[in-house]
Amino acid sequence: xxxxxxxxxxxxxxxxHFEPYELDASIPWPLLGIAVALGVWGAATLFxxxxxxxxxxxxxxxxxxxxxGQAVEPGHALFEASCxxxxxxxxxxxxRAVPPLAGSPFVQHGPELVANxxxxxxxxxIRVNDALYDGHMPSFASVFTDVEVAELAxxxxxxxxxxxxxxxxxxxxxxxxxxxxxxxxRGGAGVAEDTGLALGDQPPFASGTLQPVAPxxxxxxxxGRGGQWSCASCHGDLGQGRENTPRLAGLPADYIRKQLHDFxxxxxxxxxxxxxxxxxxxxxxxxxxxxxxxxxxPSNARPDLGGDLERGExxxxxxxWSLTVPSCFSCHGPSGFGVAxxxxxxxxxxxxxxxxxxxxxxxxxxxxxxLDLMEHISSALSAxxxxxxxxYLASLPPVPAGTGDTLAAQGEDR
Amino acid sequence: MSHETEKDARAKPTNPRKGRYVxxxxxxxxxxxxxxxxxxxxxxxxxxxxxxxxxxxxxSGYFQAPGNDQIPDSPFGxxxxxxxxxxxxxxxxxxxxxxxxxxxxNCHLGEGRQPYSAPMWAAWGRYPQYRAKNDQxxxxxxxxxxxxxxxxxxxxxxxxxxxxxxDDIYRDLQSYFYWLASGAPNNTEMEGGGFGNxxxxxxxxxxERGQEVFAANCAVCHAGDGQGQQDLNGRYVFPPLWGPNSxxxxxxxxxxxxxxxxxxxxxxxxxxxxxxxxxxxxxAAYINSFERPKDARQGDMTIEETRQLFHDGDDxxxxxxxxxxxxxxxxxxxxxxxxxxx
Amino acid sequence: xxxxxxxxIISLGILAFATLMLVIAPGIEMARPEPPAGLRPYTAEEQRxxxxxxxxxxxxxxxxxxxxxxxxxDGERGWGRPSVSADYFYDSPHQLGTMRTGPDxxxxxxxxxxxxxxxxxxxxxxxxFDWSIMPAYPxxxxxxxxxxxxxxxxxxxPGFAPAEGVVVASQxxxxxxxxxxxxxxxxxxxxxxxxxxxYRPRGDAE
Numbered sequence: 001x002x003x004x005x006x007x008x009x010x011x012x013x014x015x016x017h018f019e020p021y022e023l024d025a026s027i028p029w030p031l032l033g034i035a036v037a038l039g040v041w042g043a044a045t046l047f048x049x050x051x052x053x054x055x056x057x058x059x060x061x062x063x064x065x066x067x068x069g070q071a072v073e074p075g076h077a078l079f080e081a082s083c084x085x086x087x088x089x090x091x092x093x094x095x096r097a098v099p100p101l102a103g104s105p106f107v108q109h110g111p112e113l114v115a116n117x118x119x120x121x122x123x124x125x126i127r128v129n130d131a132l133y134d135g136h137m138p139s140f141a142s143v144f145t146d147v148e149v150a151e152l153a154x155x156x157x158x159x160x161x162x163x164x165x166x167x168x169x170x171x172x173x174x175x176x177x178x179x180x181x182x183x184x185x186r187g188g189a190g191v192a193e194d195t196g197l198a199l200g201d202q203p204p205f206a207s208g209t210l211q212p213v214a215p216x217x218x219x220x221x222x223x224g225r226g227g228q229w230s231c232a233s234c235h236g237d238l239g240q241g242r243e244n245t246p247r248l249a250g251l252p253a254d255y256i257r258k259q260l261h262d263f264x265x266x267x268x269x270x271x272x273x274x275x276x277x278x279x280x281x282x283x284x285x286x287x288x289x290x291x292x293x294x295x296x297x298p299s300n301a302r303p304d305l306g307g308d309l310e311r312g313e314x315x316x317x318x319x320x321w322s323l324t325v326p327s328c329f330s331c332h333g334p335s336g337f338g339v340a341x342x343x344x345x346x347x348x349x350x351x352x353x354x355x356x357x358x359x360x361x362x363x364x365x366x367x368x369x370x371l372d373l374m375e376h377i378s379s380a381l382s383a384x385x386x387x388x389x390x391x392y393l394a395s396l397p398p399v400p401a402g403t404g405d406t407l408a409a410q411g412e413d414r
Numbered sequence: 415m416s417h418e419t420e421k422d423a424r425a426k427p428t429n430p431r432k433g434r435y436v437x438x439x440x441x442x443x444x445x446x447x448x449x450x451x452x453x454x455x456x457x458x459x460x461x462x463x464x465x466x467x468x469x470x471x472x473x474s475g476y477f478q479a480p481g482n483d484q485i486p487d488s489p490f491g492x493x494x495x496x497x498x499x500x501x502x503x504x505x506x507x508x509x510x511x512x513x514x515x516x517x518x519x520n521c522h523l524g525e526g527r528q529p530y531s532a533p534m535w536a537a538w539g540r541y542p543q544y545r546a547k548n549d550q551x552x553x554x555x556x557x558x559x560x561x562x563x564x565x566x567x568x569x570x571x572x573x574x575x576x577x578x579x580x581d582d583i584y585r586d587l588q589s590y591f592y593w594l595a596s597g598a599p600n601n602t603e604m605e606g607g608g609f610g611n612x613x614x615x616x617x618x619x620x621x622e623r624g625q626e627v628f629a630a631n632c633a634v635c636h637a638g639d640g641q642g643q644q645d646l647n648g649r650y651v652f653p654p655l656w657g658p659n660s661x662x663x664x665x666x667x668x669x670x671x672x673x674x675x676x677x678x679x680x681x682x683x684x685x686x687x688x689x690x691x692x693x694x695x696x697x698a699a700y701i702n703s704f705e706r707p708k709d710a711r712q713g714d715m716t717i718e719e720t721r722q723l724f725h726d727g728d729d730x731x732x733x734x735x736x737x738x739x740x741x742x743x744x745x746x747x748x749x750x751x752x753x754x755x756x
Numbered sequence: 757x758x759x760x761x762x763x764x765i766i767s768l769g770i771l772a773f774a775t776l777m778l779v780i781a782p783g784i785e786m787a788r789p790e791p792p793a794g795l796r797p798y799t800a801e802e803q804r805x806x807x808x809x810x811x812x813x814x815x816x817x818x819x820x821x822x823x824x825x826x827x828x829x830d831g832e833r834g835w836g837r838p839s840v841s842a843d844y845f846y847d848s849p850h851q852l853g854t855m856r857t858g859p860d861x862x863x864x865x866x867x868x869x870x871x872x873x874x875x876x877x878x879x880x881x882x883x884x885f886d887w888s889i890m891p892a893y894p895x896x897x898x899x900x901x902x903x904x905x906x907x908x909x910x911x912x913x914p915g916f917a918p919a920e921g922v923v924v925a926s927q928x929x930x931x932x933x934x935x936x937x938x939x940x941x942x943x944x945x946x947x948x949x950x951x952x953x954x955y956r957p958r959g960d961a962e
Contacts, residue, residue, distance in 0.1 A: 030444025037451040044455055061947050086647070088503060089495070095505040095512075095753050097649035130755040135647030224872060227883075227913035233870035243867035243942065244834030271885045272873065275913050304942070305831040306824075318482070321524040326683050331635065331652075333645035339652070342634050352867070355832040370634040371682050387825060387832070400646070 060306075075155025078148060081313055082140070082396065083156075085335045091160045094334075097135060099128040107161035109197050114161075115153035115172055116195065118144070120179050121400055125203040126188030132203060136400035138335075139184060142298030143348070143397045146173040184400070217287045220280075228276050231288065238297040244352040249295035250401030254341030256289035257282075258368075267368035269360075294402035299348035303391035305355055307384065312392025315385060316346075323380040328389065331373070337399040342370055347396035354390035359383070476529040476606040477536070479594045490589060497590025500583055501526055504566060505753060508583045511562050513570030513752045514707070515642065515650045515659035518561065518587075521667065523680055526594055529606025530679035530686075536607030538595035547724075554591065555584045564665035567707045570658075572751045609675040615692045619670060619729075621736065624700025627693045631682055640701065656704035658745040659752075663709040663732050670729040673698035703736045708744025717742040791845040794943025798846055798935070805935025808928050809851065812893070817857035820850070820939070836863030836942055840949030843941045858890055865940040874933045875910045875925050883916040896929035 073081075080089060087093050091101040101107050106128065107114060121139035125132060144152065150172040157163040185191045188202035213221075222237075224230035231248075235241050239248035248256065260280060263273040277285075303309060314320070316336065319327035329336060331343050338345035346354065360366040361378035369375060378386070482498075485491045500507040502525065504517040519525060526534035541554040548560075562568045562576030569575070577583040598604065629638070635652040637643050642654035654660045666672045678694035680686050689697070709732065712720045721733030721742065732742045791797075798806060809815075822830040824838045831837065839862055844850045868874065873884075879897050881888035901921045903909050908930060910923040917923065925933075 028441070028444075030441050030448070033448045034444055034451070037448045037455075041451055041455050060945070088499065088506070090499050090507070092499075092503075092506050094503065094647075094649050095509050097644075097647045132756045133647075224911055227876075227911050227917070229870050229872045229876070229911055233872055234868065236869070242869060243836070243863065244832075245867060245869070275884055278913065304837055304944075306837070318525065321528055324684055324686070326523075330683065333651050334649060335645070335647075337645055339643050339645055343651075352831055352834040356834065359829065359832050371631060371685065373682065373684060377684055383825075383829060383832075390832075 073148075073151075075151045078144075078152050079155060081309070081392075082143070083152070085317065085329065085396075086137075091156075096131070097133065099126060099131070099133045101156060101160040104128050104160065105199055106191065107157055108163060109199075110161065110163040110165050111150075111153035111157040111167035112165075112171070112175070113191075113195060113197065114156050115149050115167055115175055116179060117185065117191065118149055118153060119176055120182060121184035122187065122191065123184050123400065124187035124190075124205045126191075127200065127202055128188075137184075138337075138347075138397035138400040139298070140397045141176065141180065142300070143395060146170075146176060149176070213291055214287060217284065217291060220284065220288065221291065226279065228279060229272075231276075234272075239292045239295050240297050240300050241350055241353065242300070243350055244356045245350075246353045247297075247301065247349050247398075248292040249297035250399040251289075251292055251344050252338060252340035253286065253289035253293040255338075255344045256292055257285045258341070260285040260288070262368040267366075269365045296400060296402045297398060299394075299396075299398045301348050301350045301394040303351055303395045305351045305387040305391050307351070307388035307391035309388065309392050309395065311385065312388035312390070315381075315389040316392050320385075325377050325380050328393070336393055336396050345399040345401075346393045348398035349390075349393055351387070351390040351394040354393055355386045358386040358390065362386075477533075477598055477604055479527045479533070479535045480596050482525075485593070490593075493586050493589035494593045497586035497588070497593075498525065500587055501590055508562070508566075508577065509571075509753050510573040511566065511568045511571050511575070511577050511583070513567040513748075514661065515654050516566055516661060517653075520653040521565065521676065523683075526591070528680070530608070530610045531676070532609055533594075533606060534591040535595040535598050536604040538591045539598055539600040539602060539604070540607070554588055555579065558584055558587055563710050565661045565667065567660075567662045567710070567752075569662070569710045570707060570748055570752050572754050574751065609672060610679045612671070612674045612678050612691050612694050615695055617692060619674075619695035619699040621696070621700040621703040623692075624696035624698070624703075627689070627697040628700050631689065631693075632697065635683070640704065655701045656706050658707060658748065660706050662707035663730075663742055663744070664711055664724065668702055668706065668730055668732065670695065670698045670702050670731075673702055699731075703731050703741070705739075705741060705743065705745055709742065712744075786841040790842070792842045792943060792946045792949075795843065795845060795941070798938060801931050801934045802938045803935075804928075805931035805933065805938075806851075808896075808932040809935055812932075814861075815851050815853045817853075817855055817890070818859065818861045819853035819856050820860060820862040821852050822860050822862055830860060833859070834863070834867040835860040836866065837945060839941060840945050842946050842949050861936065861939055862941055863939060865937040866942045869937060871908075871933050871937060872911050874936055875908065875929060876912060878929055878932065879910050879912070879923060880916050883913050893929070896926050896932070898924045898926055900924050 086098045087101050088098075093100040106117065117137070118140045120141070122137045124136075125134045127133075140149070147169045150167040150169045153172070154166045157165065157167075182194070185194065187205035188199060189205050191197075192199040192202050219225065220228070221231045224233065231239070234245050235248050241247035259268060260273075260277050262268045263270060264277045264280075266274075280288075303312075315325065316328040319325050319330065328346060331339065332346050333339050333343065336345060336347035357366060358374075358378040358381065361369065361374045362381070364375075367375065381389070485494050485498075496507075501518040501522070504519075505512040505515065521532065522528070522534060523531040524533075529536075537557075538554070541557055542551050543557075544550070545552045545557075548556075550556075552560075559576045559579070566576075628640075632640075632655075635643065636655050637652070639657075640655040641657055641659070642650055642652040645651050650659075661667050667676065674691075674694040674697075677698055678687065678689050678691070682688065709720055709724065711724060715723070717733050717740070725732045734741060821839050822835045822837060825831050843862070844852075875897075876883055878893045880892045880894070881890040882892070897910060899918050899921050900907070900923075903922050903924055907922075907924045910925055912923060
């Protein structure tokens with residue numbers, strides 16, 4: 001462009017048809033500088049964010065692969081996260097409570113029996129190397145994929161049973177189909193009987209009896225009454241819950257009764273529960289608690305909050321003393337199966353529910369824990385920590401409450 | 415800039431310097447913005463050394479022991495792991511020598527790391543040490559042997575005694591302590607070591623007052639009868655505080671001052687320091703006013719002789735009558751050693 | 757003003773560039789020919805309910821797009837994982853919404869699976885939440901002296917039930933509830949789904 005297009009006129013006699021015009025002023029250098037700096041800044045930020053997003057995407061894909069069984073953590077990591085809470089990292093178990101894996105004849109029989117026990121669980125007395133144990137091993141059918149079962153069973157059999165057979169995922173799948181309706185093993189004797197393997201002298205199993213549910217209570221649970229919705233309409237037919245509707249199956253009866261009281265008294269705020277408990281008598285609360293405490297139901301919880309499972313495992317098993325946060329398991333039991341009646345089971349609880357309750361304690365919407373223990377602990381945790389620990393707990397097998405019969409009735413229903 | 419003079423002359427003949435002043439101001443502002451933007455960019459990308467954001471995990475004033483992820487992969491690391499397993503789960507991993515329901519980790523919280531919970535990083539550099547308790551120089555092994563004898567009540571265990579000198583149990587435990595004390599000073603009293611002290615109160619201590627403190631603050635976990643609680647597999651989640659499955663009369667924790675210090679600095683779990691001095695003394699007195707396994711050193715002596723020899727002048731109910739019952743007799747010996755196979 | 761041509765070309769160019777980057781490119785990026793394995797098409801009833809949802813303008817107060825945990829605590833609220841484009845495969849038009857006057861509803865069927873709860877809540881939200889600002893939809897219900905065969909009676913706490921007779925849900929209310937209960941995207945997100953993962957990689961302290 002030419003430099004000057006103004007009409008040449010005498011400045012002393014301005015033209016009455018004067019048109020405004022613009023001079024060719026160059027852009028000031030500070031403006032250019034700012035524009036360039038902002039551009040560089042923007043590009044750098046985009047680049048930085050892109051890196052984070054790519055990493056998040058990779059992490060998410062790993063999570064999905066793990067969740068859907070397309071990939072699997074190595075056996076020792078799976079063992080550490082899910083088995084070592086009871087059987088210990090060294091496989092020696094707990095004296096008079098949890099049988100050892102090391103040197104156990106059950107493990108020496110190879111990965112197939114190990115996988116079978118993992119899928120079914122064991123109730124009642126069992127003898128391992130001269131020591132008697134009378135406890136409950138949960139069924140892992142609802143928390144492990146076939147690939148994970150195969151990986152873990154092979155790992156356990158190789159490390160502690162000196163049995164080098166490797167179980168394939170297809171075999172684990174076939175086994176799962178075969179045992180899914182059988183419920184848990186009835187003690188060591190049950191294992192010997194069902195598998196026909198020589199397991200030495202096993203103590204007899206004493207069968208428990210199921211308490212029948214009163215028809216009024218059954219109606220409350222499945223049909224509701226007057227202005228009350230039925231329990232099952234939200235918590236599911238088996239008390240398994242979903243998302244932030246909690247799993248009730250296997251919670252201690254007195255714990256449930258106390259929570260129902262606390263909803264009525266306003267120590268726990270939840271509008272829907274307030275409507276439900278308004279017309280419940282004390283006897284009904286007790287009976288509902290008793291009903292749910294005896295249910296053994298497969299886990300339908302998943303670690304789906306995007307938390308860091310390793311951090312969650314650390315918080316659950318070791319705590320973080322720099323935050324004055326003891327491990328979850330130091331009160332809720334070493335497997336997260338709870339200590340009745342004050343400390344409910346945490347294992348297999350829905351991640352959204354656990355995280356929402358931690359947030360409620362920290363925020364003052366829930367004020368009913370003994371000694372304000374949970375209020376203090378929740379406040380010390382960051383939101384990311386709350387998600388992490390909720391996710392880890394959701395990955396654990398459900399508490400083997402009641403008897404194995406309830407599980408048998410449901411099979412593996414993931 | 416070529417039109418500057420012309421523009422000034424035409425538009426604003428009054429104060430030619432004013433525009434220039436504003437222009438300088440704008441330039442200065444622009445330059446500041448550029449500097450700020452560049453600085454922020456450099457800061458964000460972490461290019462400026464020494465400006466890393468401070469670690470947000472609490473930097474407490476106490477010695478920081480290494481985390482479990484730092485255990486080396488070596489024969490020594492293996493020993494550390496074995497030691498940690500014994501420490502956390504003593505009844506299983508040193509089964510023949512534990513005659514009650516306790517583990518090292520019941521009193522040494524945080525895997526032996528927690529300040530004022532007799533952390534092992536502080537204890538490691540304090541031995542060998544002369545102890546009046548047995549009037550001799552004690553090595554760490556001697557000290558741990560004392561723990562097995564009294565706190566873990568080895569007299570009721572399968573072997574009936576603590577691990578013999580030179581046992582691998584001591585080797586592994588010492589590896590663990592030594593590793594926990596990585597970088598800690600030697601032969602120096604460290605801040606946070608031991609259980610601390612609770613100053614004596616005017617009122618003294620009383621089990622009656624302690625009973626109320628116990629019911630309000632302790633019974634939730636340790637149960638109303640002080641026998642602790644177990645999970646559905648019969649595994650202790652909360653340790654028993656008195657009775658046959660707790661520490662015996664010779665343990666340090668049976669002394670009311672030691673128990674008071676531990677309680678005030680560590681209990682209720684996750685809320686240390688919430689009990690007053692008075693409450694800590696009272697509840698410690700309450701807990702230690704019940705019968706527990708007999709002092710392992712009693713042998714053929716009478717309770718009074720044992721008291722004079724080992725407990726004289728201590729804040730302990732051993733050999734005294736509380737509520738009309740003489741304490742120190744010990745709980746009955748178990749039919750079978752604790753933990754023996756059926 | 758002259759030189760209209762370059763001016764027009766430049767402005768059209770900018771518009772074209774913006775359309776390319778903001779509309780076409782993301783569209784290509786998010787295009788997904790396959791529905792995710794966990795998603796099923798709406799049934800006829802749910803589809804009718806969806807029409808009720810649209811006609812009632814639920815969209816104005818309820819979003820259907822849970823956010824990443826770094827942006828909002830939607831996961832803890834039970835609102836579900838951050839959604840991906842494939843989650844809306846059967847939604848045309850989608851009901852993403854922008855306002856969150858009420859809670860996000862993309863996973864309401866998972867967190868509130870009770871049909872009777874939803875009927876009560878639609879009839880009178882304040883029967884449950886005394887602070888609720890959601891409008892009531894009594895016109896989707898009918899007060900009858902006595903429930904007939906096949907009628908769905910609404911459970912109502914005392915004080916909200918009519919003095920006489922029972923409240924019965926209309927077909928529209930039942931359809932709407934069926935639609936709400938079908939809102940459940942809790943299956944794992946498809947691996948290749950583009951999703952907002954937030955801006956903070958996992959493991960960073962908050």
